[in-house]
Amino acid sequence: MLELRLYLAQRISAAIMAPLVLLHLGVMIYAIQGGLSAEEILARTRGSLLWGGVYGLFVLAVALHAAIGLRNIMSEWWSLRGPLLNAFSWIIGFGLLIMGWRAVAAVVGA
Amino acid sequence: MIKPHRRQALYLAFLLHRLSGLGLALFLPLHFYVLGRALDGEAAFDATLGWTEGPLVKIAEFGLVFLLAVHFFGGLRLLALENLRWSDRHKNYAAAAVAIAFFVACGFLLRAF
Amino acid sequence: MHDSTSIQVRVWRGDAAGGDFADYEVPQQPSQTVLDVVTWIQRHADATLSYRFACRVGMCGSCAMMVNGVPRWTCRTHVNKVAQDNRLTLEPLRNLPVIKDLACDMTVFFDKWKAAEGHFSGSLTRDRPVAAISPRDRLRRAANAAIECINCAICYAACDVVSWQADYLGPAALNRAWSLQNDIRDTNRAARLQAVSANGGCMHCHSQQGCASYCPNELNPTASIAGLKRQAAGSFLKKKYPEHYA
Numbered sequence: 001m002l003e004l005r006l007y008l009a010q011r012i013s014a015a016i017m018a019p020l021v022l023l024h025l026g027v028m029i030y031a032i033q034g035g036l037s038a039e040e041i042l043a044r045t046r047g048s049l050l051w052g053g054v055y056g057l058f059v060l061a062v063a064l065h066a067a068i069g070l071r072n073i074m075s076e077w078w079s080l081r082g083p084l085l086n087a088f089s090w091i092i093g094f095g096l097l098i099m100g101w102r103a104v105a106a107v108v109g110a
Numbered sequence: 111m112i113k114p115h116r117r118q119a120l121y122l123a124f125l126l127h128r129l130s131g132l133g134l135a136l137f138l139p140l141h142f143y144v145l146g147r148a149l150d151g152e153a154a155f156d157a158t159l160g161w162t163e164g165p166l167v168k169i170a171e172f173g174l175v176f177l178l179a180v181h182f183f184g185g186l187r188l189l190a191l192e193n194l195r196w197s198d199r200h201k202n203y204a205a206a207a208v209a210i211a212f213f214v215a216c217g218f219l220l221r222a223f
Numbered sequence: 224m225h226d227s228t229s230i231q232v233r234v235w236r237g238d239a240a241g242g243d244f245a246d247y248e249v250p251q252q253p254s255q256t257v258l259d260v261v262t263w264i265q266r267h268a269d270a271t272l273s274y275r276f277a278c279r280v281g282m283c284g285s286c287a288m289m290v291n292g293v294p295r296w297t298c299r300t301h302v303n304k305v306a307q308d309n310r311l312t313l314e315p316l317r318n319l320p321v322i323k324d325l326a327c328d329m330t331v332f333f334d335k336w337k338a339a340e341g342h343f344s345g346s347l348t349r350d351r352p353v354a355a356i357s358p359r360d361r362l363r364r365a366a367n368a369a370i371e372c373i374n375c376a377i378c379y380a381a382c383d384v385v386s387w388q389a390d391y392l393g394p395a396a397l398n399r400a401w402s403l404q405n406d407i408r409d410t411n412r413a414a415r416l417q418a419v420s421a422n423g424g425c426m427h428c429h430s431q432q433g434c435a436s437y438c439p440n441e442l443n444p445t446a447s448i449a450g451l452k453r454q455a456a457g458s459f460l461k462k463k464y465p466e467h468y469a
Contacts, residue, residue: 004459007426007452011192014185021182025214028175033221035163038156042148066135073132076387096138103145106155114292115317115381115433124431191430193453196446200432 006068013065020058045107052108059100067093123184123204130181137174168222175218179211230306232260234272235314238323244312245269251309257297258286260311261325274325281439284373287380288325289314294380296439317380332376332395339396339424340415345408354408362405368447369402371440378434378444390423394434394444397425401447404454420455428452 031040045051071089074080080088112121148155161167184207191200228251233244247264258276265272276286281299288297290305291312302311319327347354356363378394379385385393392400400419403409419425428448435443 001421001459003422003424003426004420004455008456008459011189011456014189018182018186018189021178025175025179025182029214029218029221032171032218036159038148038152038159041159042152042155062138066131066138069128069131070135073128076384092135096135096142099139099142099146102149103142106146106148115289115294115437116383118431118433118436120430120432120436121383124429188430191445192449196443196449198443200430 006071009064010068013061013068016061017058017065020054020061023054024058041107046109048108052104055104055108056101059097059104063093063097063100066096119201119204123187123200123207126180126208127184127188130177130184133177134174134181137177165223168219171222172215172219176211176215179214180208183207183211229309230260230302231310232264233310233312234261234264234325236272236324237321239321242321242324251302255302257288257290257295257300257302257305257311257313260302261297261313272325273323282373284375287316287375287377289317289380294377294437296375296377299439316376318382318385319376319380329376332374332379332393335392336374336396336399338418339392339400340411340418341396341399341403342411343403343406343409344411346410347408356407362407365450366402366405368405368442368444368450369398372398372442373440375439377437377439378442381433381437383431383433384427384429388423388427391427392419392423392425394428394448397428397451398434398442398444398447401450404451416451416454416458419451420459425451425455 031044067089070092071085074088075085144158147158162171184204187200187203187207190203191197197203230249230251232247232249234247236242236245247268249260249263249268252259258279261272261274262276265274274286274288276298277283278285279298281296284296286297287294289295289312290297290300291307291310292314293305294316295305305311313325315321315325315327319329319332321327358364372395374395376395378398382391382394384391397419400415403415404412409415425448428445430445430449432443432445435441435445438444
């Protein structure tokens with residue numbers, strides 16, 4: 001049943017991300033005007049539980065989604081199978097999760 | 111060169127979804143690294159962000175926004191295909207996803223300059 | 224320069240150990256099918272050419288091969304519709320092991336059909352009255368999905384996921400399974416749902432719809448597989464099979 005679990009995790013993480021991606025696209029188009037500055041970004045995010053929570057969830061969903069997506073590519077296009085495929089999937093998922101949460105902590109907590 | 115049996119619209123939609131996902135996944139570590147620079151202080155974060163001022167970087171950002179938008183709208187199409195009542199119009203929906211994504215990315219580019 | 228009244232045909236010749244293309248020049252005829260071309264080669268150019276056919280009228284599903292890189296039923300494919308610059312390239316079906324020349328080994332294809340529980344399991348004997356099912360019933364209409372399938376394996380040859388995941392059941396077997404999942408007389412639906420949602424099952428489908436593009440009977444296995452995905456996901460999330468699958 002592993003493949004069915006991965007299928008569901010991929011679709012559920014996608015559904016969680018759907019509103020978050022819309023928000024992210026909106027923020028990008030809003031924030032890019034006049035260039036990006038640390039002051040502007042941090043003014044929005046620093047100390048905000050809402051931004052921290054929303055982006056923390058976004059990172060969790062994207063780490064899961066990207067790890068499963070890359071797992072499919074590694075399996076189907078690069079013929080990776082078995083323990084090696086599992087190891088790479090976990091490394092990608094956890095790597096993105098830790099890097100992503102660190103980034104969220106950086107802009108919310110700093 | 112696309113093999114003959116793959117010369118159909120929804121293969122291209124699949125390929126675009128996979129390649130955009132791959133591109134976004136490869137970009138994420140860089141994205142997280144840049145935001146993580148805020149841990150080293152506002153000045154260090156600002157210096158890293160200053161690197162995004164160049165026009166070539168803005169063109170690249172346009173590409174990234176397109177990848178995100180096309181993966182998003184293409185993904186919505188797939189969620190609908192798998193979970194809603196069947197429709198025979200998925201070629202149209204796939205084309206619409208690309209068009210809307212391009213429109214969104216152009217909106218980003220207009221505001222970036 | 225070749226004569227416009229003849230077709231230049233490249234045919235893959237060989238066996239499981241390997242092979243190469245051989246060139247033949249075949250006279251053009253009105254309303255000529257690709258199967259006619261292959262038959263002409265075997266009768267007039269090289270009697271050792273192996274290929275498979277039976278009915279010649281699109282019923283039996285045995286004459287499919289790759290024609291200019293696309294899987295087709297050769298008995299109902301007219302040369303003038305598919306020849307490019309009067310040239311044809313013929314190969315055995317993709318994704319199946321070759322036996323010799325244009326004949327491939329269909330064993331895996333039918334094994335997967337069985338693995339997907341592609342057989343009907345009833346509970347009534349011939350002495351009982353025929354089940355009354357309205358042709359307008361929602362499930363009855365959904366069961367139509369695979370009824371016209373002739374097991375030609377064109378969808379199987381068109382499917383990229385089959386070529387990437389050796390254990391993937393493929394569009395034909397899953398389409399058949401979906402038909403039976405909608406047959407209210409069938410008693411094996413819980414086991415079938417488990418079979419098609421195990422590893423190698425319906426979740427692998429990427430919805431490229433190559434199967435639907437090339438199905439000679441215009442079936443859409445992708446739509447059937449989407450139905451199986453919904454059933455598999457629903458059963459899994461509810462932690463049980465809906466009562467009518469029990």
